[in-house]
Amino acid sequence: xxxxxIKNATVYDPINGINGDKMDIAVKDGKIVDSxxxxxxTIDAEGRLxxxxxxxAHTHIAGSKVNIGRIMxxxxxxxxxxxxxxxxxxxxxxxVPNVYAMGxxxxxxxxxxxxxxxxxxxxxxxxxxxxxxxxxxxKGGLTLFGSNWMxxxxxxxxxxxxxxxxxxxGLLASRGWGIKIVNPGGGEAWGFGKNVxxxxxxxxxxxxxxxxxIRNLAEVNEKMNLPHSIHLHCNNLGVPGNYKTTLDSFDxxxxxxxxxxxxxxxxxxxxxxxLGGNHWGDFESKTDVISxxxxxxxxxxxxxxxxxxxxxxTMTADGxxxxxxxxxxxxxxxxxxxxxxxxxxxxxxxxxxxxxxxGVMWAMGLELALLTKDPWKVLLxxxxxNGGPYVNYPEAMTLLMSKKKREEExxxxxxxxxxxWHISGIERELDWYDIxxxxxxxxxxxxxxxxxxxxxxxxxxxxxxxxxxxxPDETDATVEYDRVKAAFRKAAYTIKGxxxxxxxxxxxxxxxxxxxxxxxxxxxxxxxxMMDDLKFKFKNYYSVxxxxxxxxxxxxxHPVVVETEYAEV
Amino acid sequence: MQTVTLVPKEQFxxxxxxELITPDNFAGKSNTEIGVLxxxxxxxxxxxxxxxxxxxxxxxxxxxxxxIEIKGSVPRVKRIGExxxxxxxxxxxxxxxxCGAKMKGGIITINGNADSWVGQEMTxxxxxxxxxxxxxxxxxxxxxxxxxxxGKITVFGNANDFVGExxxxxxxxxxxxxxxxxxxxxxxxxxxxxxxxxxxxxxMTKGTIIVKGKVADLMPVYQRExxxxxxxxxxxKYVGDVIVGGKGELFVR
Numbered sequence: 001x002x003x004x005x006i007k008n009a010t011v012y013d014p015i016n017g018i019n020g021d022k023m024d025i026a027v028k029d030g031k032i033v034d035s036x037x038x039x040x041x042t043i044d045a046e047g048r049l050x051x052x053x054x055x056x057a058h059t060h061i062a063g064s065k066v067n068i069g070r071i072m073x074x075x076x077x078x079x080x081x082x083x084x085x086x087x088x089x090x091x092x093x094x095x096v097p098n099v100y101a102m103g104x105x106x107x108x109x110x111x112x113x114x115x116x117x118x119x120x121x122x123x124x125x126x127x128x129x130x131x132x133x134x135x136x137x138x139k140g141g142l143t144l145f146g147s148n149w150m151x152x153x154x155x156x157x158x159x160x161x162x163x164x165x166x167x168x169x170g171l172l173a174s175r176g177w178g179i180k181i182v183n184p185g186g187g188e189a190w191g192f193g194k195n196v197x198x199x200x201x202x203x204x205x206x207x208x209x210x211x212x213x214i215r216n217l218a219e220v221n222e223k224m225n226l227p228h229s230i231h232l233h234c235n236n237l238g239v240p241g242n243y244k245t246t247l248d249s250f251d252x253x254x255x256x257x258x259x260x261x262x263x264x265x266x267x268x269x270x271x272x273x274x275l276g277g278n279h280w281g282d283f284e285s286k287t288d289v290i291s292x293x294x295x296x297x298x299x300x301x302x303x304x305x306x307x308x309x310x311x312x313x314t315m316t317a318d319g320x321x322x323x324x325x326x327x328x329x330x331x332x333x334x335x336x337x338x339x340x341x342x343x344x345x346x347x348x349x350x351x352x353x354x355x356x357x358x359g360v361m362w363a364m365g366l367e368l369a370l371l372t373k374d375p376w377k378v379l380l381x382x383x384x385x386n387g388g389p390y391v392n393y394p395e396a397m398t399l400l401m402s403k404k405k406r407e408e409e410x411x412x413x414x415x416x417x418x419x420x421w422h423i424s425g426i427e428r429e430l431d432w433y434d435i436x437x438x439x440x441x442x443x444x445x446x447x448x449x450x451x452x453x454x455x456x457x458x459x460x461x462x463x464x465x466x467x468x469x470x471x472p473d474e475t476d477a478t479v480e481y482d483r484v485k486a487a488f489r490k491a492a493y494t495i496k497g498x499x500x501x502x503x504x505x506x507x508x509x510x511x512x513x514x515x516x517x518x519x520x521x522x523x524x525x526x527x528x529x530m531m532d533d534l535k536f537k538f539k540n541y542y543s544v545x546x547x548x549x550x551x552x553x554x555x556x557x558h559p560v561v562v563e564t565e566y567a568e569v
Numbered sequence: 570m571q572t573v574t575l576v577p578k579e580q581f582x583x584x585x586x587x588e589l590i591t592p593d594n595f596a597g598k599s600n601t602e603i604g605v606l607x608x609x610x611x612x613x614x615x616x617x618x619x620x621x622x623x624x625x626x627x628x629x630x631x632x633x634x635x636x637i638e639i640k641g642s643v644p645r646v647k648r649i650g651e652x653x654x655x656x657x658x659x660x661x662x663x664x665x666x667x668c669g670a671k672m673k674g675g676i677i678t679i680n681g682n683a684d685s686w687v688g689q690e691m692t693x694x695x696x697x698x699x700x701x702x703x704x705x706x707x708x709x710x711x712x713x714x715x716x717x718x719x720g721k722i723t724v725f726g727n728a729n730d731f732v733g734e735x736x737x738x739x740x741x742x743x744x745x746x747x748x749x750x751x752x753x754x755x756x757x758x759x760x761x762x763x764x765x766x767x768x769x770x771x772x773m774t775k776g777t778i779i780v781k782g783k784v785a786d787l788m789p790v791y792q793r794e795x796x797x798x799x800x801x802x803x804x805x806k807y808v809g810d811v812i813v814g815g816k817g818e819l820f821v822r
Contacts, residue, residue, distance in 0.1 A: 075712035 002498055003028050003040035006465065009050035010472050012433050014441040015456035019433045020472055022047065027463040030498040034459055043493060043500075047471050051436050053112030053464025053496065054393075055443035055455050058231075058268050058303050059384040061102045062116050062130035062141075064123045065315040068334040068346045069096040069385070073313060076348075088507050095313040095348070095385040103135035103513070105391050107502050110466025110491035112513075113454055114390075115447060116141040117180060117231065117268065118317050120338040122544070124174035128555040131515055136501050138454070138464075140447075140516035142231050143176030144317055145217060147187030149340040149537060150530070152206040155216045161526025162533070164220045164566050168520040169530065173550040175517040175559070177447070178228035179221050182317035183235050184210040187342040195320040196235060199248050210235050211252055218253045218265060224520045225259055225564045227448025232267045237321050240277040243286035246270065250293060250300055257569075266446055269305025269383040271365040283357055284420040285364045291371035294378070301446050303379035306365035306396045307358065308388025309351050309412075315386065319343030340541055351388070353409075359417030366399055366406065367421065369438065370428045379446060380438040393439065394488035398481040400430045400438070405481040432472050452516065452560065463498040466491050514558040522566040571596065571629035573603065573637045575621040581645040583611040584665055585620065588648040592635035592656025592675060600625045632656045632675065642681055650677050653694070666703075669696045672720065685729075688722045690715065691739065701726035704748070707741050708734035717741070717758060733760045736776060752778045755817055772810050773817035779804065784821045791819055 004027040011018050011025070026036045060066055070076070073096060080101065082091035091101035106114055119127045119141035131139045145151050145167060154163035167179060185196045185203035192204055199211040218230045234249045236242040246267070253265035267273070276286035294302065314325060319335060322345020326333030334346035351358045365387065369378045380397065384390040398405050406423065418424065430438070444455020453462040469492040470484060477484045490505025501509050538546040553559070573595050586609040595603055603625065604618030617623065629635045633655035642662025643649075649668045650658045655675045660668075663681035670689040679687075682700035688707045702724045708731055709716035715737040723742045730748035733741045736758040743751075746764035755773035762769075765782035771790065779799065791807035797820065798804070804820035 073712050075710050078710065 003036045004495070004498055005036060005040045005042045006050065006467070007042060007044050008047055009045040010047050011050045011457065012436040013052060013457045014433060014437045015445070015450060016458045025050070025457060025465065027498045030463050032457055032459055032461045032463050045467055047473065048492060049432065049468040049470045049472050051110065051466045052440045052455050052457050053466055053494065054110050055440045055449065056111060056114040056381065056390065057379055057443040057447050058117045058381045059114050059390055060117060060315055061114055061134060063119060063127035065336065065344050065346055066096055068336065069313040069315055072332050072334050072346060073348055076313070087510060095311050095389050099130055099133045100135060103137050104507050107136040107494050107496065107507060108490055108505055109393060109488065110468065110494050111137065112464035112494065112496045113138045113449070115139065115177065118142065118144055118182060119174050119176055120144045120317070120341045121170050121174040122338050122341055124551045125555055128175060128515070128551055132555065132557055135510040136496055136513055138513040138516065140177040141174065142178045142180035143170055143174045144180050144182060144342045145170060146181035146184040146213060147342045150533060152188070152203060152208045152213065153533065155212050156206060156208045159526065159529065160216060160220060161524050162530045163216060164224055165522045165527040165530035167220055168224065168522045168566065171518050171520065175515065175551050175556050177516050177518055178226055178231055179217050180231045181214060181217060182233040182342065183237065184213040186235060186320060187317055190319040190343045191337065198235060198245055214249060214252050218256050222256060222258050222264065223569055224566050226518055226520070227260070227562055229258065229263050229266050232265060233269065233318065234267060234273045237272050237318055240275045240279055240283040243274045243276055243289055246273040246290065247293060254297065254299060256299070260448060262445060262448055263299060263301040265300040267300060267302045269381065269386065270302040270368055271305040271307065271361060271387070274364055274368065280357060283360070285360055285367060285422055287364050287367035288371060288422055291368060294372045301377050301379065302368065303381040304365040304369055305381060305383040305387045307351055307362045308382055308392040308395060309353050309362065310388065311350055312388050313346065313348045313385045315346045317342045317344050319345045321345065322347045325349065339543060340537060353413040356414050356416035359413035360420045362413065363421040363423035367423055367426065369400055370426045371422065375430070375434045375437040376442045376445065378438065379442050394485045397435050397439065397488055398477070398485045401435065401477040401484065402481040403427060403429055404478060429478050463495055465495040467493040512558055514560045515556050516560045516562065517556070518562045518564060520564045520566060570627050571635045572626040573635065574624040574640060575637065576640045577621055577643055584645045584647055585610050586648055587646045588651035590637065590649045591651065591653040592632035592637060592658070593654055595637060596629050596632050596635050688717060688720070691717050692719045694720045696722045698724045698726070702728040704729045704731055705734055706732045707736055707739065715756065727764065733758060746782065752776060770817055770819050772813055774813055774815040775817055777818045779820045781822065787821065
């Protein structure tokens with residue numbers, strides 16, 4: 001079938017240990033192969049930078065909360081407008097772009113995979129309807145379990161088999177890839193206008209603590225042998241002094257071992273959870289403590305949640321946080337109740353460098369990435385669109401690569417922030433190899449996608465390749481950051497599954513990507529106990545019938561199903 | 570001095586997005602150069618010369634020396650003068666929505682009626698509407714935090730509802746009557762209504778509203794602060810909206 005040869009590439013492929021080698025890449029039928037015959041289509045990279053296609057392990061690109069953001073922000077659609085062409089549909093929006101622009105803009109940056117990080121089971125059908133319309137990129141969704149009645153009841157009764165059976169059923173019902181936990185217990189408490197204050201604060205009416213929820217789901221995650229670890233958004237997000245809660249949350253999973261070659265805990269957008277001080281008056285960055293923990297422990301990974309100055313639309317299953325945001329900043333507020341499963345909130349914010357706590361938070365994402373020695377442990381994200389839209393990843397990359405660029409940005413920030421952060425003293429500048437780790441290799445490893453052929457360019461991997469208009473030998477990213485940023489923003493070529501989808505930053509083809517999900521076999525009596533409980537809950541509490549609840553195959557037209565099996569460790 | 574005369578070739582049925590009709594865009598351009606500029610009629614791109622008979626007299630270095638005259642009523646042409654920084658536009662009839670949106674300077678004179686959102690989010694300059702204006706005079710786009718921030722809009726006829734919604738600065742003068750809720754959610758600026766209106770200034774946090782005619786229904790969210798005289802006329806001064814902790818000033822008779 002289709003063959004492609006990329007000649008004279010300067011390749012960075014951290015999973016295979018390739019660090020700037022000059023080589024050719026052969027592609028056949030959408031996969032990387034050893035060699036191909038003559039006559040194949042050839043791209044001469046002329047020594048330019050070649051990465052595996054980008055992977056985003058944490059982003060919010062589909063589902064009801066994104067749509068609430070679109071509805072509540074009509075003014076957002078005034079920016080980013082690009083008329084349709086013969087190949088592409090129109091683009092609109094910046095923080096909450098239209099469905100098509102979501103895929104196009106990822107592809108333009110050389111990204112080929114993105115995972116939606118919060119899918120309530122009840123709203124999963126909507127999420128998949130949107131994912132099915134996002135062109136080009138491969139996708140997946142992480143299913144919310146952190147404030148779910150089925151989960152909390154099983155944990156209180158100490159029935160881990162039942163819990164595993166429910167998680168397996170929930171992943172099937174939502175066609176999900178992994179376990180997402182948002183402010184464990186807090187979502188349920190928010191149904192009563194309350195929140196949980198810490199890891200040992202019991203959830204009203206359920207008498208389980210956030211600590212138990214995290215621990216049990218982490219154990220079950222490993223017994224189910226899921227490709228991804230639990231994906232945790234910690235309690236007390238955005239509260240000064242929350243770094244202590246974050247450290248305690250890390251400790252919960254310290255002794256959990258995974259059968260797979262990956263972390264046993266991924267903690268997301270840690271920037272928002274590394275706040276020191278007791279209130280916003282004496283608030284300061286505690287990323288040094290968090291990074292120190294990361295440097296000493298190997299069982300966990302985190303992502304930055306880098307803040308980008310300007311407009312953002314914050315959206316999360318953490319309902320109480322959004323109520324606080326909207327009242328503090330007199331911003332618009334969208335609130336959602338997902339019946340037995342969770343809550344959600346949407347609030348547009350504007351991050352100004354003249355507000356000192358935004359200035360400090362901007363620095364904190366970078367500090368996490370730079371103070372943590374091992375680049376594999378901290379992923380580059382902006383928690384799109386909470387910290388800022390993903391189109392700013394190139395900005396974040398250049399901030400990590402250049403101290404001069406950071407100094408230029410620091411000059412724009414109010415001086416009130418200067419004695420509350422650590423960024424000023426950091427000399428470290430990441431290189432091309434580190435950036436390849438932080439934007440693709442580590443994301444694929446953390447998600448468990450390496451064996452699916454993502455995040456690397458080894459033989460048999462998916463032919464997802466990004467070629468950027470930079471010659472690493474001749475480019476000094478510490479000085480020429482503007483040029484580097486422009487190159488990362490518009491890839492010279494993006495190749496998805498062996499097909500050229502972007503050339504010179506313009507979309508040239510729009511194939512439909514695949515959706516990854518996991519089916520786990522739980523073959524024990526816990527399944528029957530779970531089904532009894534589930535039927536009871538649908539009969540008494542849900543507003544929908546159980547028969548109408550599960551996402552059907554029609555909603556996931558391009559599935560890749562990974563099978564696993566439950567086993568006691 | 571450059572004068573550009575545009576005569577509509579027909580009575581347009583489908584609305585035309587004409588944000589290109591500004592002194593800035595036309596300055597120094599010849600008849601043919603202006604004629605090839607593209608406006609959208611519905612979703613169809615069309616050169617300006619297909620829509621208007623164009624006549625150019627003289628030439629100009631910058632927008633300030635340009636005068637655009639639209640001879641005839643153009644009730645389906647939107648966004649005339651969007652973002653203009655100087656010069657003059659004279660419209661001999663009615664205009665469609667968003668005339669003078671985001672305008673920064675210059676003068677627009679409309680001899681007929683203006684449709685909704687005239688002077689939307691303008692920051693400077695002047696708009697005179699000789700006839701009536703529809704809804705949202707000087708307001709903001711849906712969801713935008715500020716409407717008008719500067720400049721002046723004068724409507725010699727009546728205006729419909731929500732005059733100066735979300736206004737943050739500038740001045741709006743309505744010589745006739747205004748519909749309900751003028752100055753709703755205001756954060757600054759000044760609105761003067763010579764005629765009657767209804768429920769002025771709910772949710773306002775800053776700014777001034779003066780109503781010289783009758784107020785049919787005053788929202789019960791204002792605190793009375795005595796009598797004050799403006800230009801020799803006595804008004805009752807109210808401050809509010811107290812529910813949002815507002816410091817807006819409302820003067821009624």
